[in-house]
Amino acid sequence: MKVKPTKIEGCFEIEIIIREDGRGRLVKNFHKTSFEKLGLMTDFPEHYYSVSKKNVLRGLHFQVPSQHHIKLVSCLEGRILDVVVDLRIGSPTYGDHLMIELNSEKANMLYVPEGCAHGFFTLSTKSIFLNRTSTMYSNSHDGGIHWDSCGIEWPTTNPIISKKDKYLPELENFDSPFKFQPTI
Numbered sequence: 001m002k003v004k005p006t007k008i009e010g011c012f013e014i015e016i017i018i019r020e021d022g023r024g025r026l027v028k029n030f031h032k033t034s035f036e037k038l039g040l041m042t043d044f045p046e047h048y049y050s051v052s053k054k055n056v057l058r059g060l061h062f063q064v065p066s067q068h069h070i071k072l073v074s075c076l077e078g079r080i081l082d083v084v085v086d087l088r089i090g091s092p093t094y095g096d097h098l099m100i101e102l103n104s105e106k107a108n109m110l111y112v113p114e115g116c117a118h119g120f121f122t123l124s125t126k127s128i129f130l131n132r133t134s135t136m137y138s139n140s141h142d143g144g145i146h147w148d149s150c151g152i153e154w155p156t157t158n159p160i161i162s163k164k165d166k167y168l169p170e171l172e173n174f175d176s177p178f179k180f181q182p183t184i
């Protein structure tokens with residue numbers, strides 16, 4: 001397992017072990033001991049996957065305190081552009097974002113720290129997105145910011161989005177409840 005830091009502190013791209021033979025492939029998509037050695041969260045009580053067609057944009061989402069959480073995200077089928085926006089007051093990258101392609105071929109994952117908004121755009125005809133979260137889903141803590149309010153260069157100006165995502169607040173009008181806690 002290889003863990004690459006990104007420009008957002010606490011956010012990592014993770015490359016995992018893939019074994020291939022004549023039958024196909026085996027992908028080890030979670031290894032508790034390796035995560036523990038790196039000081040990463042290992043307790044993900046909730047997992048789900050979503051299936052999307054091409055041109056779908058989901059996000060940018062988070063849960064507010066006290067149900068804020070770490071996400072471990074990956075793409076089990078297809079290709080997505082995954083985006084993380086730093087919403088932690090006091091962070092050197094507050095308001096900044098990163099975009100990284102996650103795909104089933106590379107089987108790479110993104111470890112998204114608390115206090116960041118997350119979203120993705122689908123590049124393939126069918127994309128299966130896997131999310132593991134460190135706290136349970138809570139509808140009353142569900143929050144988000146508008147996908148087109150953070151200076152992100154999405155591949156289209158007209159993605160397929162949910163009604164909920166259409167009316168999310170813009171980043172500049174968002175009063176962040178998240179505080180940056182430096183690791184050292």
Ligand SMILES: Cc1cn([C@H]2C[C@H](O)[C@@H](COP(=O)(O)OP(=O)(O)O[C@H]3O[C@@H](C)C(=O)[C@@H](O)[C@H]3O)O2)c(=O)[nH]c1=O
Nearest residue numbers: 048050058059060061062071118119120131137162164
């Ligand atoms: C995320 C989630 C949704 N739901 C329900 C609420 C709603 O009725 C239906 C669809 O929910 P949403 O429209 O919020 O689904 P979606 O837009 O796919 O939401 C997800 O987007 C990505 C970008 C994330 O980062 C995730 O954390 C999550 O917020 O499923 C759950 O029951 N449990 C869950 O964990």
